[in-house]
Amino acid sequence: MARLTRAQQQRRTRAAVLVAAGAEFAERGYAEAKIDRIAERADLTRGAVYSNFTGKRALYLAVLADDAERARDAAEAPAASPATAGQALGAFARVWLERLPLSGDEPGSGRLRLRSLSGVLDTAPTRAALAELVRFEALLLALALESRRAARRRMVRPAELALALLDGAAWRAENAPGTGDPFDLTRAAEHLADIALSDDEAAAHLPFVAPARTADDPWAPPRGLTDEITGRAVDPAEDGVVVVLGVGRLSAAEDAVRSAAPRDALTFVVVTDDAAEAGRLARLRVADLTGCLRRVFAAGELPRPRVVFDEEGAVSSALGLPPGGDLTEAAVRVRAGVVVARADGRGAGHAAAVSGTRTG
Known part of the structure; x- marks a missing residue:
């Protein structure tokens, strides 16, 4: 039998830990679950568990995220979408x-x-x-x-x-x-859906956001990116706006959505300096929501912005940004494979989005 590579062995160990952890959490609940028992269930050492997960909370979030992602990937679109x-x-x-x-x-x-x-x-x-x-x-x-x-x-x-x-x-x-x-x-x-609420006012800080800076930088984006909403491949070189947001700044996505032109491809790149916990929490919640959306709406009716997780920092690096942290907020406008505008700080997505009206 061929020997497993190190990467294959690590994937097998991780899968075994997730199965054992799922059984432990189901039987005893989060509070009473123990890493030692999870290791025993997986026929592994305690050290093998910690080599893949930083602690019980990270492991619990990984179990939930793994389940949510499987459910999302198995979701089937409805025969007919709701009319209203x-x-x-x-x-x-x-x-x-x-x-x-x-x-x-x-x-x-x-x-x-x-x-x-x-x-x-x-x-x-x-x-x-x-x-x-x-x-x-x-x-x-x-x-x-x-x-x-x-x-x-x-x-x-x-x-x-x-x-x-x-x-x-x-x-x-x-x-x-x-x-x-x-x-x-x-x-x-x-x-x-029919409750009358005030939902049309722009955020109060937007008039004070610094304009995007003009740029002329070649854009060589990483390949192999996947949209978490649709499951389709993402072409980050497509004309539009790329917004890099830390998990602690995701609410800023609304400003970018409302400011972008209808023709713009809008991509949100989610980054964190805590992939073990905050990153897995983000994966869990986004997968959980989109799994439900895919069962209600046809593929063409899903939200247009793409959502990409950049845990390795590939997109940030390609944009010349430092490794992303939870409070990161930066954005660029891309045109014909060139970064033509850059913005960072609060309101960066809005600034890059409206820069399209200033640069042609």
């Missing part, structure tokens, strides 16, 4: 609510099914990252919903309310399994 935003929001809620545990489920397995983060995010960086991710999720959901309305009313605030409703249902189901009627929750979500 309300129907689409109801369909999204119905798909999302399939995860609610039943009254007979064991607590640990029920929390895994919910992809629960209760008692897990007890550090300031991970909690801050989750707050930004919640707003990013609402933006992506809103962009899908807006495609269903002829009037093109912005749907970010209703999307935020819908996600809050679903998160509340998850908390109740986690602590009192069997409570909450999914049919009532679905109908409530449908009505949220």
Whole structure:
């Protein structure tokens, strides 16, 4: 039998740890799970577990992210998309609510099914990252919903309310399994699409954002990038705007979306200096949301901005940026394979997006 390469052995070890960890978390829950027992389940040493994962929280997030990504990749588009935003929001809620545990489920397995983060995010960086991710999720959901309305009313605030409703249902189901009627929750979500909310005002800081700087830099982007929303390959050399955002600045994506021209290809590159925890949290939440979106909307109706994870820093390096941290905010405008404008700091995505009206 041929000997495994080091990379193959590492992948096999990682897979074994994830399977063992999933069983441990399902049986005992996050709080009571032990790394030693996970190692024993995988027939590995404690050191082998820590060589792949920095700790129990990172391992738990990896288990959830792996499950969410598998579910997303297996998602099939509907035969017919909902006709209105309300129907689409109801369909999204119905798909999302399939995860609610039943009254007979064991607590640990029920929390895994919910992809629960209760008692897990007890550090300031991970909690801050989750707050930004919640707003990013609402933006992506809103962009899908807006495609269903002829009037093109912005749907970010209703999307935020819908996600809050679903998160509340998850908390109740986690602590009192069997409570909450999914049919009532679905109908409530449908009505949220028609609630009149103030959702059209530009962010107050945008008038004070420094303009993008003119540039003339060759752009040799890395290949092999994949859009997390559609699963399709991304061509970062396409004319448009590339926005590099740390997980602690993902809420700034909305400014870039609203400022970009309809013809612009808009790519969000997500970076972090904590791939083990904040990075896996981002992968979990984005995969979870897009897995639901893919089951509600046809491929051509998914949000147009591309989302790319740049854990190795390949995109940042190609742009001449330092390794990305959680508070990174930088952007460029690309035209004909050349970076023609650069911006960094707060509002960078907005500045690069509107630079297209100034440079031709």
